[in-house]
Amino acid sequence: MNNLRDLPSMELLLQNATLLIERFGRPLTLDSLRLTLDETRARFKTDPETILPSIDNILDQAESHLSTWTSPTLLPVINATGVILHTNLGRAPLSSATIQAMNDVASNYSNLEYDLSKGKRGSRLIHAESILQKLTGAEAALVVNNNASALLLVLSALANKKRVIIARSQLVEIGGGFRVPDVMKQSGAKLVEVGTTNKVRVSDYKDALGAKTGLVMRAHRSNFKIVGFTEEPKLKDIVDVAHDADVIVVDDLGSGALLDTANYGFAHEPTVQESLAAGADLVCFSGDKLLGGPQAGIIIGKKVLIDRIKKHPLARAVRADKTCLAGVTATLVHYLKDEAEREIPIVRMMSITLDQIKVRAEAWREEVGYGEVVFSESTVGGGSLPEESIPTFVLALEVKSPDKFLERLRKANPPVIARTENDKVLFDPRTVLDEIMLINVLKKVLAEYL
Known part of the structure; x- marks a missing residue:
């Protein structure tokens, strides 16, 4: 008749678990053996006729637990x-140069916040800024950890307790159930919807402009279309009306194209350069979509506004880390050198x-x-x-x-x-x-x- 007392002792199991201890460490191996014995005892209580496992069987089951515990859940596919x-598969795979740049700063110390020329503390906010200025013609730039953070930071810094005018047709929901109205509410901005779902006119913006208007925002509908009986003003027309009222315009592009997608057989996706040329004061976009880099949120535009954003307390909470900054910079270099088609996957x-x-x-x-x-x-x-x-x-x-x-x-x-x-x-x-x-x-x- 089976008896739980016949189970091998923990000391005996550990003596036979040398290979497991070498691979996984003694504390974790001990946990796995304890769990395996507990499972065996539980099965025995349910069915006393259960055949007790041998030492090898126990070690095999413990190894199975150890493998499960130590295996990553995030895998390449x-x-x-x-x-x-x-999106479900991680969006943009990175170029070899981008991966190398991220690995270099991850495996070494770096001048993340150190001024090499002056020999004293510097700012992480300067990294990637000059290359973004060169590529887009923007006065200033800031990289944060994703585009939702970029938008939240802009609204918090420039429109807290102020009115933000946006077309009703642009109150989008992005992946994961995150909605533009919710982001705006979190920032403390007051949402002012204009137009209808299918029709928005310049006059709608003009009529809504008034006291305590923090900014006018355009959110590009990058993940859906409105077709049929529709009307929507061009960004430049929105900018002209807003600037006449001394109100700034923020263009949330989302996808962040730097190249014309029409060249590859797709419809034209508005580019970052086009938004700036239309007069947008700030443009926000993602680093890991059409740009083809690591996850990041990028804000470019007027220096006076970027400087205010950089000083906001939330800027530290959403700041990019050293690997992100290195990766974004390396990706942007491909565009600067006109080699994006060859190097960016x-x-x-x-x-x-x-x-x-x-x-x-x-x-x-x-x-x-x-x-x-x-x-x-x-x-x-x-x-x-x-x-x-x-x-x-x-x-x-x-x-x-x-x-x-x-x-x-x-x-x-x-x-x-x-x-x-x-x-x-x-x-x-x-x-x-x-x-x-x-x-x-x-x-x-x-x-x-x-």
């Missing part, structure tokens, strides 16, 4: 969906030709020995260029159960994220960075599945 800026994905994609898809078909190459569409995603797509070719696999096949792909090492269409699993070369790894995973999963 292969994006074969054809969605270039896939998402720009390269947008600019690759249809013929090049077809060649890659056919090579996959040849290597895998299964499926067919068919015409399809890629999208930008990431809250940029809504409903816009460009032609692509994909490797299409017809399998018995697409959902189960996708599940196996997700459980692979590395996980592969694909998409389905017409009961076929599709793999788009446009967004795949490591083709060899993808082919190896496909071969293995197909061998097990077919």
